[in-house]
Amino acid sequence: MNKDELIKKMYDSIGEPHKHGPDVAHVEIHQNKVLGIHLVDGLHIDAKEVEDGIEVEIVVEKNAKIEKPIKICFGMIPKTGIQRINIYTRIEENAKAGIIASCTFPFAEDIHHIMDSEITVGKNAEYAYIERHVHGPKGGVTLMPKTKVSLKEGAKFRTDFELVKGMVGKLDIDYEAICGARSILEMTARVSGRGYDTININEKALLEGEDARGVLTSKIAVRGHAQAFVRNTLIAKAAGARGHVDCKEIVQDHAFAKAIPVVEVLHPKAHITHEAAIGSVDSKQLETIMARGLSEDDATDLIINGLLNPQ
Amino acid sequence: MGNKAILNNVSMELWPGYVHAVVGPNGAGKSTLASTIMGLSGYTHFTGDIRFDGKSIRGLSIDKRAKKGITLAWQEPARFEGLTINSFLRAGARDKSIKNISNLIELVGLSPDEYINRAVDTTLSGGERKRIELASILGMKPKLVIMDEPDSGIDVEALNRIFDAIRALRENGSTVLLITHSMTVLEKADHAFLLCDGKIFKKGSIEKVSAFYADECASCDHKNKPIPEYADE
Ligand SMILES: Nc1ncnc2c1ncn2[C@@H]1O[C@H](COP(=O)(O)OP(=O)(O)OP(=O)(O)O)[C@@H](O)[C@H]1O
């Protein structure tokens, strides 16, 4: 397969067009090869191939505002292999950018996708990183995304991890953020597990600066024999720091779910709340949809799909 | 349900294509009646029968009853995190085209552009949520719809939308069971029942039931302890 065919195949598998307008920056990475790259003003991306993966450096220049989200598509079309990705992202002071990363492993039988990422969002800068996964029906993927985030004064960062199509396989999310004064963090994971999927989510944020704000959200649906463990930790250390930990897990069949929200407040003027709801679909919701003529199974799917929707 | 039956000896006949009102004090059993007809969980144990189109629906699940054309607009409708108004309305609508869904939203006085992609969650006001409930049952073109206090917690403008909705249902040939506390809503019905203490206390023309309800029930100091001599039968 040549480069263009591979790019097309990757985009096809996530149901997105493989052509972009000139004002949309994009990068395509297959296994340890950069297949395509297109940049816009203010954006620098350097990619270096290493043995079983790739090292990427992304910089958005000071004051640069990149209006259209940057598209990154990475994945593997083969059934087996390892993809190791190290990404260093630096959003400089006052800059603004967003990335939509699509990760596709449509035919996976035994694939390891290991991602190590470091993100710095500079003073008053704004950054959004959305990662959407599309997996095949066999669930042969081991995903290990690890991210360390540092938010400078007044920075805004939103990240959203979505894995709701195909089988998960094994997922081990490990996100950590340190939040400076007046920064705003929103971290969300939305995952649907089935079969023998195992889902581990560890999100941790330290609200270190005054008036820092953070919200950690996990929305998980597990069925079959899938298992989900969510451990979200929010620590507030400074005056005016505010945070919320929200965990919703819907459990069906023989699935298993566990949530441990940890909140720590180390300053009398900080405030953190948490909310965890684990269980079957709410019966009133179910009865409402059934009273519109849907079977219990269809009604359940509709409610879960809604919950897992990006908000 | 517990030791004491909430409904007692309730015998009602609904005429196809007519609007029937049910009035009665708080706790009389109006919502219980609605839940029993819809077959909600916890409301399936009773003696007697419920017949629809000549057949018993006693043993049928909620969705089977809905497939026969029975539906319920809840007094306190459920909230759904993330589920869009579009998906919610499409779930029950016979015509699932975007044009029809927009139409339904407009019918209840909301702007389709603003609302179609909003979630049916806690960010909707109480009145907005009730309007969406109304839109949802209209989309089903049901044979029998039970509306449990569609007028509670809504403004005057929305009240007119309810009247429009009742008119639309009437034109569609739907049978309506309209639970209400409001005399203005009661007047839109063809026939009424007065429920007190889980029993049908009065039934008949709107004039008869509303007169009794206004004269006797409004000033009642023995709620859900009806005086037997006043009963119809
Ligand atoms: N599932 C239940 N378990 C126990 N008691 C119930 C249940 N459902 C209803 N009840 C009781 O039955 C009585 C009738 O309730 P219902 O909700 O039907 O009244 P209503 O006529 O709809 O009143 P309102 O005008 O306040 O809506 C009340 O006393 C209520 O507390």
Ligand SMILES: [Mg+2]
């Ligand atoms: Mg009621």
